[in-house]
Amino acid sequence: MSEEQQVPFTSQQDMNQQDDTKTGDPETINVKVVSSSGDEVFFKIKRTTQLRKLLGAYANKVGKDVNTIRFLYDGTRISETDTPHSLEMEDNDTIDVMVEQVGGYSS
């Protein structure tokens, strides 16, 4: 797990390996996933694919449980059934990753 985290986050993950997608395919977009510390992972995903797949792949890559991190697009939570199409995402858009927020008191 720790090895995974040391991988520099620049590799490109192809989410549609089986689908023979070519670059420049209008049905496919590139999405950048940015962690709260600024690390970036790039994904290529079909517009109609549920983001569940991408979220799971990201969590796997950074060695975290998918339920402990929150994925946001434009400041709003992404749900597993959302697709790039349903969120009207464009090529090279960013998904932000945040961790749990807790609060009680600020000293």
Add this chain to the structure above:
Amino acid sequence: MAKLTDLSLQLSRAAGMKTDFVPTLSHHRVLPSDNLALVVLGNLDLLLDSVQSKIRSLELSWGKFLDDHPQKANSLLNSLINEMRAAPEEFWKALRTISFHDYSTLGPGRWLNDEILNYFIEKWCKGSRTLGFGTFFAGSCLFEDKNTCLQAKRCLTGEDEERVFRCVKRRLEMLSLDSWDAVFIPIHEASSHWYSVRIDFKLKRIDIFDSLRDTCISNRQKPVPLRKNSNLMLVLMWLAEILGSIRGEDVCLTNNPLTSWRCDPHSKVPFQPNTFDCGVHTLWHLKHILQYREITLGKRSAEDGLLFTQDMAGKRLRLAQELLHDGKARKI
């Protein structure tokens, strides 16, 4: 104690009513005339009314009892959370975003987490007139650093404006809001504190609600430009103008000393006497906004069971019970 006896008496009657009612239904015959049918319907309506008002009064007495006995509320809350540890997976699936870990942050003295706040903001604002944002909105749109939410944005660009437009559009769809005239924004500060912002287009007000006594008192003694939240207020004025344009209303606050809007960077709200209740206070700010448009103290909120209390243990238990109810009632 008398109150409890009264409560249990009322509850025992309710059970009796049910056992009487079920055999009556099974002996039910076809009604001889339409008129009689109307009378029966009218009676059923009355019955429904009286049951509903009974439920309401029971809930109020229950809330009051919990407010009066926070220690009892805490021990009940502890046992409830312990029981929930064994809740079936379907229960959590029905609640979707809430897991046992999130649920347990409602426990006595615990710090509420984002999932709990987001659940109630979404649920309570759905179909209301208040556009309630999630806990990540402020970090994404209003602050320099999305993680700490300490320094409000100093430079606002067209891109920031676009982002707000997109956030609002998605949120309105999510909450199924057609018409709205108030906005609620929770803020998660320095990874440790919850407070909130309210923008009201009807009252023409922007308020920041913070339950921390020290912040409020030291803030009021400082000159305006040095006060905490002064920069945030500038960003909120910008936000109010954008939201106004989405509503089709011309709001002009920048460099406009003649505006009729009032902006209070530290509105007076009840303080938390402890180091853990700010999340509950923040949710209670929203409850009051939805019910009264304003933070309302004293008799009126007591009558509605919404009084801010020294110890918010009773409110924690009520929130935990609301989740329990939702998880059981909802189909997956």
